[in-house]
Amino acid sequence: MDFLERINNDKEKILQVFTTLHQTPELGFQEVKTSQFLAQKLHEAKFKVISNINGTTGVMGILEGPEPGPVLALRADMDALAFKINGKDVNIHACGHDANSTMVLMAAGEIARIGIKRGTLKILFQPAEEVLGGAEAMLASGLLDDVNEMLGIHLRPIQEAKLGQATPALCHGSSYIVTAKIKGLAAHGARPHLGINAIDGAAAIVNAVNAIKLNPAVPFSVKTTKLTAGGNAYNIIPDIAEMGFDLRAQTNTAMEQLITKTCNAIEKGAATVGAEAEVIIRGGVPGAEYDQGTIALAKKAIEAVLGEALGPVITPGGEDFHYYSTKGKIKTAYIGLGADLVPGLHHPEMKFNPEALVQGVKILSYLVYERLIS
Ligand SMILES: [Zn+2]
Ligand SMILES: [Zn+2]
Structure with missing residues (x-):
């Protein structure tokens, strides 16, 4: 796969996008600069862009292929977390939603560069995962009514997956x-x-x-x-x-x-x-309810990029992503990506190995390639 090689060469660009997002930590439903930046990048990559979804900061990019086919969506969350440090209110991207958005955006750009053959790719940047309400607002917009399959991705703490490891089924409760x-x-x-x-x-x-x-x-x-x-x-x-x-x-x-x-x-x-x-x-x-076919797609992509995939990883944390399957009736899978992330998610000093971003872009690009191009 030539494009996997090309993504290696894009490492600098991936890190630049991550740095921009990391330096713009905004809280749920207030992701104004973040969503403007992402919308602009999607526009530059020749996606049709819909902003302010349902009156929120939600952004969608749409890319249509010449032939009919499935509608596949990639979803990333955009919001940061509020902390009080030394008596001061500060927002920090301590859950890595800046990383999730980076990986989905850069995969979208790579796919647009190749061009899709069939069906439609929808890129969804969802607001307000941490404070809840984001996923439901996106569903209420009707923009996901035609989506057959949706995948999400999130960095994992080192206890769940190390750098170079990933699961196609991160099972939130x-x-x-x-x-x-x-x-x-x-x-x-x-x-x-x-x-x-x-x-x-x-x-x-x-x-x-x-x-x-x-x-x-x-x-x-x-x-x-x-x-x-x-x-x-x-x-x-x-x-x-x-x-x-x-x-x-x-x-x-x-x-x-x-x-x-x-x-x-x-x-x-x-x-x-x-x-x-x-x-x-x-x-x-709601807890995770995945589609076996979508999990198989994610597994194949992980195996192509990392050699092998972890089995399902059970995590006690919650994710509003699961409204897309339980309420929206969309087939879903959710990738948990290892990044040597310490000391943990939601920790103000959360750190991870940025090499994971390159791997994530490759995995997401590969699975879209598999569904809409190959
Ligand atoms: Zn979180
Ligand atoms: Zn999160």
């Missing part, structure tokens, strides 16, 4: 947040029998939630992550407690069960002391 307001009855500390102590209700709930069981063959966890109650006075029976819960499950079916059981535990736990619970499912992300 589902994660959800549930909150609850426990309503009791205020009373004087001397007359507790006239009140309902919201903290007693919260304590019962913590225990009920910790006792939830699901099929142990599927990894899951649920825990109380917030509990506030009581005011400044120590002699008042508090009538309100605010609670929060973090839910994780490796499959979407298990998550449905976990949400039902958690809501039940909160309501029944509060009822044991006569309190009421107002439960709100705040939202979350």
